[in-house]
Amino acid sequence: MQPTAGHVITAPVSLVKKINCDEVWQITRSDKVLPGTVWVPELAPGWDLFNRYLHEWKELPPNKWWPLYKDIFVRELQLEEKLGAMRRLWSSVNSGKVIALVCFCPNEAYCHRTLVADFLGKYGIKTKEYK
Secondary structure (H helix, E strand, C coil): CCCCCCEEEEEEHHHHHHCCCCEEEECCCCCCCCCCCEECHHHCCCHHHHHHHHHHHCCCCHHHHHHHHHHHHHHHCCCHHHHHHHHHHHHHHHCCCEEEEEECCCCHHHCHHHHHHHHHHCCCCCEEECC
16 A cells, blocks of 8 residues: 655745644745744745845836746756755655645745746646645
């Protein structure tokens, strides 16, 4: 009998108390760690991208910055630091755990957690946004 595979749930931090999971990974640049979460900054945007968003793009409509942000972050996901965190996540999920990835972005359509989920999906990890 094979063990049940886990999966990944993505959500904004505002919903963290509603999510039924084994672990909550806070994938933020901010080290203001929410109680009961594991801070995994390796899965957050790098400092350059994060600062560019804050200082250049935050007040602009997403269609002005999202394509470039997405391209940069997807390239960042190939960095060893991020791949190491992805391997830990993949291992936990494949051992049957349900892991929630949370961040401060209110809209998953313009959020790095969705890009992380898309990346995981390419490797057979089931992901869904908590609604």
